[in-house]
Amino acid sequence: MPTELGLRIDVDTYVGAIKGLPHLLSRLRAERCQASIFMPGGPDRTGQAMQRILTQRGYLAKLVRTGALRTYGPSALATALFYRNRSIVDAVKPLLQAQVDGHEFVAHGFTHTVWHNELHSMDAQTVSGHVQASVDALARAIGRQPVGFGGPGWQGNFASLHALDRQQLRLGADTRGSCPFLPVMHGYRFKTPQVPTTLPSLDEFSQGLPPTRRDIQALFELIMHQRFPVYAAHAELEGRGHQAFFDELLAFCWREKIRVVPMTSVLQSALAVGLPSCEVIQAPVANRPGLVATQGAEV
Numbered sequence: 001m002p003t004e005l006g007l008r009i010d011v012d013t014y015v016g017a018i019k020g021l022p023h024l025l026s027r028l029r030a031e032r033c034q035a036s037i038f039m040p041g042g043p044d045r046t047g048q049a050m051q052r053i054l055t056q057r058g059y060l061a062k063l064v065r066t067g068a069l070r071t072y073g074p075s076a077l078a079t080a081l082f083y084r085n086r087s088i089v090d091a092v093k094p095l096l097q098a099q100v101d102g103h104e105f106v107a108h109g110f111t112h113t114v115w116h117n118e119l120h121s122m123d124a125q126t127v128s129g130h131v132q133a134s135v136d137a138l139a140r141a142i143g144r145q146p147v148g149f150g151g152p153g154w155q156g157n158f159a160s161l162h163a164l165d166r167q168q169l170r171l172g173a174d175t176r177g178s179c180p181f182l183p184v185m186h187g188y189r190f191k192t193p194q195v196p197t198t199l200p201s202l203d204e205f206s207q208g209l210p211p212t213r214r215d216i217q218a219l220f221e222l223i224m225h226q227r228f229p230v231y232a233a234h235a236e237l238e239g240r241g242h243q244a245f246f247d248e249l250l251a252f253c254w255r256e257k258i259r260v261v262p263m264t265s266v267l268q269s270a271l272a273v274g275l276p277s278c279e280v281i282q283a284p285v286a287n288r289p290g291l292v293a294t295q296g297a298e299v
């Protein structure tokens with residue numbers, strides 16, 4: 001049974017930052033706990049994300065099946081109409097509040113959709129440029145270095161892990177897996193530890209949205225059986241239409257005496273017992289289209 005739940009809050013859109021994040025911050029403040037805020041440094045191109053329906057196999061079916069079309073559709077339109085290409089880091093008020101509350105920040109790509117859709121076709125120099133721009137923009141907004149980098153959509157490869165090493169950040173959060181580890185690819189050992197997301201996110205629940213009792217129970221069961229559980233909430237989901245689920249997650253942690261902590265705390269706890277070195281592979285994850293960077297066998 002774990003003593004901590006690592007919580008990351010992905011803020012992928014400007015609307016998520018101004019409308020969803022404040023709610024999550026106030027809930028965390030009430031519970032006196034901290035999380036890691038994942039935020040892209042560049043413009044919000046949510047409108048263009050709709051092109052994924054055309055370019056990514058299975059994406060439309062997934063949107064319909066999980067109800068994400070209902071969740072994201074109006075937000076995407078609102079963003080496109082009212083906040084065209086606004087930078088997410090320009091959401092000054094919630095950003096300041098997050099800092100006052102002691103949350104830590106993780107760079108989440110420069111343009112969320114570009115990284116998500118195009119990483120694997122970029123050359124190493126372009127990948128490195130994206131990582132640098134993302135870290136610089138977030139650092140400018142918060143007045144200090146972010147603690148890490150997490151590729152949008154859990155997209156990561158050799159070039160991105162290499163670019164990450166050059167940034168000398170404390171951690172990477174590009175992968176799905178079971179525990180913090182040192183990544184290895186093609187025999188190359190990277191030095192920036194990965195803190196993987198270990199649990200399904202709300203939009204991956206098998207019975208779709210709104211979350212069913214069975215899926216919520218399954219999530220809680222998983223948490224109870226993991227040593228270093230990490231959950232990724234989204235400002236656009238738990239911060240807006242699914243606040244009751246977020247409250248239930250916090251209440252569950254409180255009941256089970258599991259502290260909600262940011263990524264650096266998860267890493268710290270894992271470092272105390274030593275990090276394994278593990279292969280990074282590309283693998284599918286249930287109820288999410290495409291492949292994601294995944295913690296593989298120990299090497």
Ligand SMILES: [Zn+2]
Binds near residue numbers: 108
């Ligand atoms: Zn994201």
